Amino acid sequence: MRLVQLNVHPLKSGAIRPVTSADVLRRGLRDDRSWMLVDASSRLVSARELHAMFHVVADTPATDPSVTSPLRLRAAGMDDLAVEVPDAEPVPIRLFSLDLKAVPAGAEAQAWVRRALGRDDLRLVWCHDPAARNLQPGFSTPDDHTAFADAFPVTVASLSSLRRLNDWILERALETGEEPPEPLPVERFRANLVVDGDEPFGEDHWSEVRVGDVRFRVAKPTSRCVMTTIDPASLTTAKEPIRTLARHRLVDGKTMFAVHLLPLDVGRISVGDAVTVT
Numbered sequence: 001m002r003l004v005q006l007n008v009h010p011l012k013s014g015a016i017r018p019v020t021s022a023d024v025l026r027r028g029l030r031d032d033r034s035w036m037l038v039d040a041s042s043r044l045v046s047a048r049e050l051h052a053m054f055h056v057v058a059d060t061p062a063t064d065p066s067v068t069s070p071l072r073l074r075a076a077g078m079d080d081l082a083v084e085v086p087d088a089e090p091v092p093i094r095l096f097s098l099d100l101k102a103v104p105a106g107a108e109a110q111a112w113v114r115r116a117l118g119r120d121d122l123r124l125v126w127c128h129d130p131a132a133r134n135l136q137p138g139f140s141t142p143d144d145h146t147a148f149a150d151a152f153p154v155t156v157a158s159l160s161s162l163r164r165l166n167d168w169i170l171e172r173a174l175e176t177g178e179e180p181p182e183p184l185p186v187e188r189f190r191a192n193l194v195v196d197g198d199e200p201f202g203e204d205h206w207s208e209v210r211v212g213d214v215r216f217r218v219a220k221p222t223s224r225c226v227m228t229t230i231d232p233a234s235l236t237t238a239k240e241p242i243r244t245l246a247r248h249r250l251v252d253g254k255t256m257f258a259v260h261l262l263p264l265d266v267g268r269i270s271v272g273d274a275v276t277v278t
Helices: 051-055 107-117 159-176 242-248
Strands: 002-008 017-019 021-025 035-038 057-059 071-074 081-083 091-095 098-104 123-126 154-158 193-196 208-211 214-223 254-263 267-270 275-277
Touching (some): 002 021, 017 057, 035 091, 081 107, 107 123, 154 159, 159 193, 159 254, 214 267
Parallel strands (some): 154 193
Antiparallel strands (some): 002 017, 002 193, 021 267, 035 123, 057 071, 071 081, 091 098, 098 123, 154 254, 208 275, 214 254
8 A cells, every 4th residue: 555645735625735745743744724714703614615715725835845934825816925924812713613722814814815715704813732722532642633624633535445436426326317427536535645555445444554654543534524525626516425425434424434543653754655554
């Protein structure tokens, strides 16, 4: 089994930034989901409700070595914006049911995201202290932490499992007389790590994963939401993959694809690294 893709998302729900290598920290991949948008009530704004976020390209020196600021924002019709680490007091924010704190970006960055996304209630915030966030009890230790990821620091998806899922989607379309769809790309699932070489859904039985010299512990399967039904290019929505996952991968009322990981080591991993599991 090999690592075939590595993805970082400096802005939560922003464009996926593929990289060839990445630093693994206890909080996850360097710079992954360190920034996010909130609304006037300080609650998370994601591509679930604001699909255009998929077209906002956020880079850091970890995702693009040409970037000289902590964050660079790009979007169609907008000038690029270099964003500095904000120097302000942390404020309360809400990430799903979690009460956290984050530091608001400067006025120029706030104006930029509002123009780029057409909403004047948006605020860009930065995770100044990932270690302050406790993760789900029963699936983590007190030392585990992350920034603004939904639940855990790292997710891994299997191309073998995706091929099986796409076969199921095709079978369903043929059963119902629908036009056979194009296979879904793995990017729909926004995984940090993409591996290939195991049997389909072999990840259901993993307890520990080693990528190169870096070890990860499997926390739990990843439940999928409607974000996976959004085409990141056209921003249109459809029934898949949730419809088919509900038929084949429904566990306790949740549709499952990929697994969450907790880093056990720090180190650097690269596309092409050998992957071993226990």
